[in-house]
Amino acid sequence: MESAQQIAWERVQSTFKKIWGYNDFRPPQGEIVRCLLSQQDALIVMPTGGGKSICFQLPALLQSGLTLVISPLVALMENQVQELRSQRLPAALLHGELSTQQRKQTLQALERQQLRLLYLSPETLLSESVWQRLCQPQLQINGLILDEAHCLVQWGETFRPAYRRLGAVRAALLQSKPAGTKIAIAAFTATADPTAQNTIRTVLKLQQPEIFLLNPYRSNLSLKVQTVWTPRCRRQQLIKFIQARPKQAGLIYVRTRKDGEELAAWLQAQKYHTAAYHAGLSPQERRTIEAHWIDGTIPFVVCTNAFGMGINKPNCRWIVHFHLPLLLSEYVQEIGRAGRDGKPADALTLVSEPTGWLYPDDKQRREFFANQLRSQYQKAQQLAGKLPIEGEISNFKQSPHHAIALAILHSAGQLEWRDPFHYLRHPIKGQSNAFGKLQAEQEQLQSQMVEYLKTRQCRWQFLLNAFGFTKEAANCRCDRCDNCQK
Secondary structure, rough: OHHHHHHHHHHHHHHHHHOOOOOOOOOOOHHHHHHHHHOEEEEOOOOOOHHHHHHHHHHHHHOEEEEEEEEEOOOHHHHHHHHOOOOOOOOEEEEOOHHHHHHHHHHHHHHOOOEEEEEEEEHHHHHHHHHHHHHHOOOOOEEEEEEEOOOOOOOOOOHHHHHHHHHHHHHHHHHHOOOOOOOEEEEEEEOOHHHHHHHHHHHHHHOOOOOEEEOOOOEEEEEEEEEOHHHHHHHHHHOOOOOOOOOOOOEEOOOOHHHHHHHHHHHHHOOOOEEEEOOOOHHHHHHHHHHHHHOOOEEEEOOOOOOOOOOOOEEEEEEEEEOOOOOOOHHHHHHOOOOOOOOOOOEEEEEEEOOOOOOOOHHHHHHHHHHHHHHHHHHHHHHHHOOOEEEEHHHHHOOOOHHHHHHHHHHOEEEEEEOOOOOEEOOOOHHHHHHHHHHHHHHHHHHHHHHHOOOOOOOOHHHHHHHHOHHHHHHOOOEEEHHHHO
């Protein structure tokens, strides 16, 4: 006679096949699904294209009650929710670009407990109207999923400070729920080195989480770094690379909106069908470019890091970093968007000559972002002394600088969130040391990218070591990077 657990797992597998059409899970998907169904905290690091979303969508759909999915980008939410809704599954999203009517419908569905998955950003989660509804005692919340959890580490201090308040969410929600209620938290990301993993665990206050770590190595993905000596040479090498891959889908990453628009205009003048994608476009413009890239109307897009997260195009054959990302984790995220179908793919990084004498662009860009970060830390330090010992975030609605200062103080261990809206600042003693340490850590992270570009060892080996996979690195001789091929 079969146990109830075996019968339950049969239901898991049959639902999996019915919705996604697969007979069985790819390791460790099944183990992650079991973990989330048992309402245990988890930290999951899986390469891009590894099927992360299935791991939390399936348990959410199998349970009664609601699972909240915290997601960084509107495009990412819309892609996932659209796929679920196309199969008439009870999922919805909330973000600032929705019409009043759409927002009203979703909030009504939430109140009537008609949803199993609700996608929203950290800022929307902590908005007054949404938070009040989530705190209603009768609303059953099973879990909190942080999708693309590396954003907490990369953006949580200086760009999206609401991320630093997420660790106070579970305890605050539980206060409004019946005794014995359990809310699990799971963080999913494609890239997190041991330091980032520790930050995610600490900020989210994960309780004895199960850890699932898969290394980022992709045997089908070739890595190349190419030095260019002038701006003209940079564009020529890009054209040469594209011409060698006619009709193949790809992405060209640049650092800023202005860079993207200028490069796209230049490529269009060379008779290439492309578009610039960045956060400054209207929602409709962004959706149109995404759809045209996915269906092949536009073979490649010139984009900032706002593009690609969670967008599923398995046959993307190449990635070019026309400009360098600031962090190694961004680089691995972005190259991971190529070759998701397992077929050969290429990732090319163009870098100006290392001294910066003849072609200083990359050096100047790095210095600009490093100075910007230094300035934000200095502002935070100055504001820290003026902040009340205790306070609430609503006092700083009109001042994003104050919200960022609070996030940096939290990161430096100088502040704690009593709940997602009220903070307690620690005494100022030792604060300058804490800020100095924080700044040094950030500068070290940025220097990793430069070290990667200069390394003469196997590039995949370098990446594996950087993300804590030392055993795998020791055994790696990839023959899939320019250094190994030399």
